[in-house]
Amino acid sequence: MSGTPDAKRHKPNNASTSVVGSALKKKQPPGPDYDKGIKYWDNVDASVDGVLGGFGTGPVPHVEQLSSRLLLLSLLPSLSPFPNPLTPTPSPPPPHRRTALDVGAGIGRVTRTVLLPLFDDVVLLEPVDKFVREAYRQAASGEWRDLPRIGVQPTGDDEMKMAAWKEDKRRVEESKQRRGKRVRVIKRGLQGLDPKYPSEGGEEIGIAGEKREGEEGCDVDEVIYDVIWCQWCLGHMNHPDLVAFLKKAQAALRQGQDSYIFVKENCCDDAPGGEPQEFLDEEDSSLTRSSAKWLECFRDAGLEVIREEIQQGMPEELFVVKT
Numbered sequence: 001m002s003g004t005p006d007a008k009r010h011k012p013n014n015a016s017t018s019v020v021g022s023a024l025k026k027k028q029p030p031g032p033d034y035d036k037g038i039k040y041w042d043n044v045d046a047s048v049d050g051v052l053g054g055f056g057t058g059p060v061p062h063v064e065q066l067s068s069r070l071l072l073l074s075l076l077p078s079l080s081p082f083p084n085p086l087t088p089t090p091s092p093p094p095p096h097r098r099t100a101l102d103v104g105a106g107i108g109r110v111t112r113t114v115l116l117p118l119f120d121d122v123v124l125l126e127p128v129d130k131f132v133r134e135a136y137r138q139a140a141s142g143e144w145r146d147l148p149r150i151g152v153q154p155t156g157d158d159e160m161k162m163a164a165w166k167e168d169k170r171r172v173e174e175s176k177q178r179r180g181k182r183v184r185v186i187k188r189g190l191q192g193l194d195p196k197y198p199s200e201g202g203e204e205i206g207i208a209g210e211k212r213e214g215e216e217g218c219d220v221d222e223v224i225y226d227v228i229w230c231q232w233c234l235g236h237m238n239h240p241d242l243v244a245f246l247k248k249a250q251a252a253l254r255q256g257q258d259s260y261i262f263v264k265e266n267c268c269d270d271a272p273g274g275e276p277q278e279f280l281d282e283e284d285s286s287l288t289r290s291s292a293k294w295l296e297c298f299r300d301a302g303l304e305v306i307r308e309e310i311q312q313g314m315p316e317e318l319f320v321v322k323t
């Protein structure tokens, strides 16, 4: 996949020919085929460039990840680990370990760059074997800044290697002053998922990192989340499965406290008159929904939209991305 931007994220030239349902005399419009979706991703590189359809090496991931962190901090300023204009004097962390869920997580790009810097624990779910194993490999090997590990001290006089080793050592020492961070990696798709029991119907790959302080978190019998993050994967769900997932997601949020579901996805235009519409992309068997269609999904799941943001700085040829 690297190099060539993925058609999936491009605006369709002849959108009207792929409108779902209108000309078909079936009771149900064809929805995404889950096996076909997995097969598509199975043939994509297990890299940031792969999961971002060829947009992984330019500014897109940086801009996109920064916006996500800022949005999280604007809704949950107490997540900030250090003083900043939004929270000049951060309050001490709550007794529970603040926990996030990342679904359809690919190789863990969002967990690594958006969630782990702010949360104590992350549960990472991804159905494609090579993606989920790559996520775990990176997380467990010390490649992620927030899960540092010290390797063997280099011998010889390679200054770069020595500097990298010293930096790892510094990060490990620094992290010992804190509560410790973890990521629990599970191979699982979204269909039928109850986030409270993330490994039911899935395969545990492992937990990377270490817990030193704080209660509960990612490895308890019933996981409760402060944030559930869904990015560029809900198109793989048909309407009933998506609504069922969102309802269960809401029930898995920490009650009575600031807790949110974030949905960051491509949006096509609404049909004339602001009517909801969706397109089935035959290549990866995913639906691109319009804004009104997303609102319909959220309404059907009994969710209230409290913030809507357009991702700025995305290339012109891509669909609008909204959180």
Ligand code: SAH
Pocket (backbone or CB within 6 Å): 034, 037, 038, 041, 051, 052, 103, 104, 105, 106, 107, 108, 109, 110, 126, 127, 128, 131, 188, 189, 190, 191, 231, 232, 233, 236, 237
């Ligand atoms: N959210 C990640 C990955 C996006 S790529 C990121 O932003 O970097 C789309 C992801 O959706 C892939 O990892 C793909 O394997 C996953 N996916 C495909 N079918 C799925 C399903 N049925 N359930 C959950 N995830 C699915």
